[in-house]
Amino acid sequence: MEQFKQVDGIVVPLDRANVDTDAIIPKQFLKSIQRSGFGPNAFDEWRYLDQGEPGMACSDRPLNRDFVLNQPRYQGGEILLARENFGCGSSREHAPWALKDYGFRVIIAPSFADIFFNNCFKNGILPIVLEDKMVDRLFSEVVAKEGYRLQIDLEQQQIAGSDGGTLPFSVDPFRKQCLLEGLDDIGLTLRHLDEIRGFEQQHRKNCPWLFAEVTV
Amino acid sequence: MRAQTLYDKLWQSHLVRTEEDGTALIYIDRHLVHEVTSPQAFEGLRLAQRTPWRVDSILATPDHNIPTANRAAGITDPIAKLQVETLDENCRQYGITEFTMEDARQGIVHVIGPEQGAILPGMTVVCGDSHTSTHGAVGALAHGIGTSEVEHVLATQCLVQKKMKSMLIAVDGEVTVGVSAKDIALAIIGKIGTAGGTGYAIEFGGEAIMNLSVEGRMTLCNMAIEGGARAGIIAVDEKTIDYFRGRPYAPAGALWQEAERYWRTLHSDDGAEFDAVIHIDAATIRPQVTWGTSPEMVVGVDGVVPDPAAESDTTRAEGIRLALKYMGLEAGTRITDITLDKIFIGSCTNSRIEDLRAAANLVAGRKVASTIKLALVVPGSGLVKRQAEEEGLDRIFTAAGFEWRDPGCSMCLAMNADRLSPGERCASTSNRNFEGRQGPGGRTHLVSPAMAAMAAINGRFTDITVES
Numbered sequence: 001m002e003q004f005k006q007v008d009g010i011v012v013p014l015d016r017a018n019v020d021t022d023a024i025i026p027k028q029f030l031k032s033i034q035r036s037g038f039g040p041n042a043f044d045e046w047r048y049l050d051q052g053e054p055g056m057a058c059s060d061r062p063l064n065r066d067f068v069l070n071q072p073r074y075q076g077g078e079i080l081l082a083r084e085n086f087g088c089g090s091s092r093e094h095a096p097w098a099l100k101d102y103g104f105r106v107i108i109a110p111s112f113a114d115i116f117f118n119n120c121f122k123n124g125i126l127p128i129v130l131e132d133k134m135v136d137r138l139f140s141e142v143v144a145k146e147g148y149r150l151q152i153d154l155e156q157q158q159i160a161g162s163d164g165g166t167l168p169f170s171v172d173p174f175r176k177q178c179l180l181e182g183l184d185d186i187g188l189t190l191r192h193l194d195e196i197r198g199f200e201q202q203h204r205k206n207c208p209w210l211f212a213e214v215t216v
Numbered sequence: 217m218r219a220q221t222l223y224d225k226l227w228q229s230h231l232v233r234t235e236e237d238g239t240a241l242i243y244i245d246r247h248l249v250h251e252v253t254s255p256q257a258f259e260g261l262r263l264a265q266r267t268p269w270r271v272d273s274i275l276a277t278p279d280h281n282i283p284t285a286n287r288a289a290g291i292t293d294p295i296a297k298l299q300v301e302t303l304d305e306n307c308r309q310y311g312i313t314e315f316t317m318e319d320a321r322q323g324i325v326h327v328i329g330p331e332q333g334a335i336l337p338g339m340t341v342v343c344g345d346s347h348t349s350t351h352g353a354v355g356a357l358a359h360g361i362g363t364s365e366v367e368h369v370l371a372t373q374c375l376v377q378k379k380m381k382s383m384l385i386a387v388d389g390e391v392t393v394g395v396s397a398k399d400i401a402l403a404i405i406g407k408i409g410t411a412g413g414t415g416y417a418i419e420f421g422g423e424a425i426m427n428l429s430v431e432g433r434m435t436l437c438n439m440a441i442e443g444g445a446r447a448g449i450i451a452v453d454e455k456t457i458d459y460f461r462g463r464p465y466a467p468a469g470a471l472w473q474e475a476e477r478y479w480r481t482l483h484s485d486d487g488a489e490f491d492a493v494i495h496i497d498a499a500t501i502r503p504q505v506t507w508g509t510s511p512e513m514v515v516g517v518d519g520v521v522p523d524p525a526a527e528s529d530t531t532r533a534e535g536i537r538l539a540l541k542y543m544g545l546e547a548g549t550r551i552t553d554i555t556l557d558k559i560f561i562g563s564c565t566n567s568r569i570e571d572l573r574a575a576a577n578l579v580a581g582r583k584v585a586s587t588i589k590l591a592l593v594v595p596g597s598g599l600v601k602r603q604a605e606e607e608g609l610d611r612i613f614t615a616a617g618f619e620w621r622d623p624g625c626s627m628c629l630a631m632n633a634d635r636l637s638p639g640e641r642c643a644s645t646s647n648r649n650f651e652g653r654q655g656p657g658g659r660t661h662l663v664s665p666a667m668a669a670m671a672a673i674n675g676r677f678t679d680i681t682v683e684s
C-alpha cells in the first residue's frame with residue numbers, strides 16, 4: 001500500500017448528510033474486475049447530467065455545473081469535507097477506490113459508517129472524525145475563501161489551516177502505523193501464522209462439526 | 217465468571233490474539249463469496265503468490281449480476297458476464313464450492329448460506345457484502361467486509377477487528393397482526409437512525425423478537441447494517457436449532473448432539489451488561505413505509521410525509537427537502553395516497569419462502585392494479601423457488617399479473633436488467649431506498665412483502681392491518 005504522511009490540498013465541501021456508497025460509485029460500475037479506473041465515475045449521478053455506463057468516455061459527458069466537484073475553484077481537491085454518516089450503505093470497496101482514483105487522500109466528517117471507514121485505511125485514504133462544531137466551522141471557511149487549503153500531518157495528528165491555526169485529530173495507533181509505513185495487512189497477520197494454526201487446532205477440537213467434511 | 221453477552225461469547229471463542237491497543241485477530245469459520253466483491257481479492261492473492269487458507273470454509277455463488285429471466289440465454293451484458301465467469305474460474309482454480317448460475321441451489325448469498333446449513337449458530341461469518349449481518353439471526357457473529365478484507369480472510373482465515381460496543385434492542389410485548397419482521401426492522405431504524413448502531417454489535421431481544429420465525433429474524437438482522445451496525449445478533453432458541461435439522465451442511469448424528477449442546481449456550485447470560493439498551497413497545501409498531509432516500513426516513517402507513525419546515529436541525533431539514541424533491545413528494549401527503557408504478561418482492565431481506573407466502577396470501581384471487589407497469593417476484597434461491605412452486609405460489613402470483621423470476625439480487629440494486637426508469641415509483645421489499653439504488657432516478661419505498669403485495673393490488677399503499 002502507498003504510504004501516507006502529509007497532504008497539503010484543496011478542500012472540497014460536500015454538504016450532505018448520509019452520503020451512501022451507491023452515491024459515491026453507482027452499481028453499474030461494480031461490474032469491473034479491476035481495482036482502478038473508478039475516479040471519473042466517482043459521484044457519477046450527481047456529477048453528470050446523462051446516465052453513466054461502464055466504458056463511456058467521461059470527458060465528453062455533460063456536467064452538472066452545480067455539483068461541487070465540477071466547480072472550477074475545487075478542481076484538484078485532495079481533501080473531502082463531508083457530513084455525518086459518510087459512506088453508509090453497501091460495503092463496496094469500489095467507493096474508496098473511486099475517491100482515491102479521483103485524487104482524494106483525506107476525508108473529514110463528523111462521523112463515518114464502519115465498513116467504509118475501515119476500507120479507507122486499507123487504501124491509503126485517511127478518514128478524520130472531527131466534532132460537529134469543527135466541521136461546521138470548516139464548511140463556512142471553505143465556502144468563504146476560494147483556494148482554501150488544509151495541511152494534514154498524520155505523524156503529528158494535526159490539521160493546519162493557512163491562517164496558522166492548528167487542530168489535533170485522533171487516529172487509531174495501529175492504523176496510523178499501517179498508513180505511515182504503507183504496511184500490508186496480510187503480511188502483518190501472517191507474522192502470527194503459528195498462533196493462527198494453534199488456534200485452529202484447538203477450535204477443531206472444541207467444535208469438530210465446523211470442520212466435518214461435507215459432500216454437497 | 218462475569219455474566220457475558222452473546223457477543224462476548226462469540227468474540228471470545230474466536231479470538232486468536234489481541235494487540236495491546238485492542239486490535240484483534242478473529243478466526244473466521246465461514247466465508248461467503250459472490251462475483252462483485254471478490255475478483256480483485258483473488259487477483260491480489262495471486263499477485264502476492266498466496267493461496268486460500270481453508271478452501272472448505274468458502275461457499276460461493278453469483279447473485280448480483282445475473283439475469284432473472286431467460287437464463288438459458290446466458291448473460292448478455294459482456295462486462296457482467298466476465299465478472300461471473302471470473303468467479304467461476306477462481307472457484308475452479310482453487311477448488312472452492314460454487315453454486316453456479318445453472319445450479320438449482322444458486323441464489324442470493326445470504327439466502328443460500330443458512331438454507332444449506334452452511335451458516336450455523338456460533339460461527340463467525342464474513343462476506344464481501346454489508347448484508348452479511350443477516351446471519352446473526354441464528355446466533356452467529358457475521359460481518360460485512362470490504363474487498364481488501366476478503367483477500368485478508370482468504371489468505372489468513374482471520375479478520376482484523378476491534379471489539380465493538382454492545383447494544384441491546386429489546387422489542388417488548390407482541391406486535392399486532394399484519395406487522396412483520398420488516399416493519400420491526402424499519403421501526404427500529406426510524407428510532408435509532410441510520411447511524412444509531414455505528415460502532416455497535418446489536419443484539420435483538422424481547423418477546424416480539426423471539427416470537428419471530430428464524431426467517432423473520434433474518435429479515436431483521438439483515439437490516440442491522442441499515443441502522444449502522446455491522447453485526448446484529450439474536451440468541452439461539454428451540455426454533456433456531458429446529459431450523460438446522462437435516463440441512464446439507466449441518467452436522468448429523470453424534471456431532472449434531474455435541475453441536476446442539478453448545479448452541480444452547482449461545483445467549484446473553486442473566487445480568488450481562490450492554491453499553492446501550494433500547495426498549496421498544498411492539499404494540500406501537502405499525503406497518504412501515506419509507507418516504508425518503510434513507511431507510512430512517514420512515515413512517516407508519518397511517519402517517520404522512522413530513523414537513524422539513526418542522527425540523528429544527530438545519531442539516532436534517534435540508535436532508536428532508538432533498539429527499540422530497542428526489543422522491544417527487546409533497547410534505548403532508550398521506551402515505552395511503554401514494555400511488556406506485558412498479559412492485560418488487562425479493563432481495564436478501566424478503567425473498568424467503570415465508571415472505572412469498574405472506575405476499576401470496578394477500579394476492580390470491582385478486583389482480584394487480586392496471587396502473588402498475590410491472591410487478592416482480594424474485595425468489596431468493598432456486599430451492600425457495602422450487603418450494604414455492606410446489607405450494608402453488610407461483611400460480612397465485614402469475615394469475616394476478618405478477619412476473620415469476622429466477623433467483624438473484626435483481627431490482628434490489630438493479631445491476632442486471634431489472635430496474636426502475638427515471639421517476640418511476642416502486643414499493644420494494646428490499647433494504648435500501650438510496651437515490652438511484654433501483655435504477656437512476658428511480659424512487660423506492662421500502663415495505664414488507666404483505667404491504668408490497670397489497671400495493672400491487674390497489675396501486676397505492678394500503679393499511680393491511682385495517683383492510684385486507
Ligand code: SF4
Pocket residue numbers: 279280324325326345347563564565624625628629646647
Ligand atoms: S439482495 Fe440486495 S442487499 Fe441483498 S445481497 Fe443482493 S444486492 Fe445486496
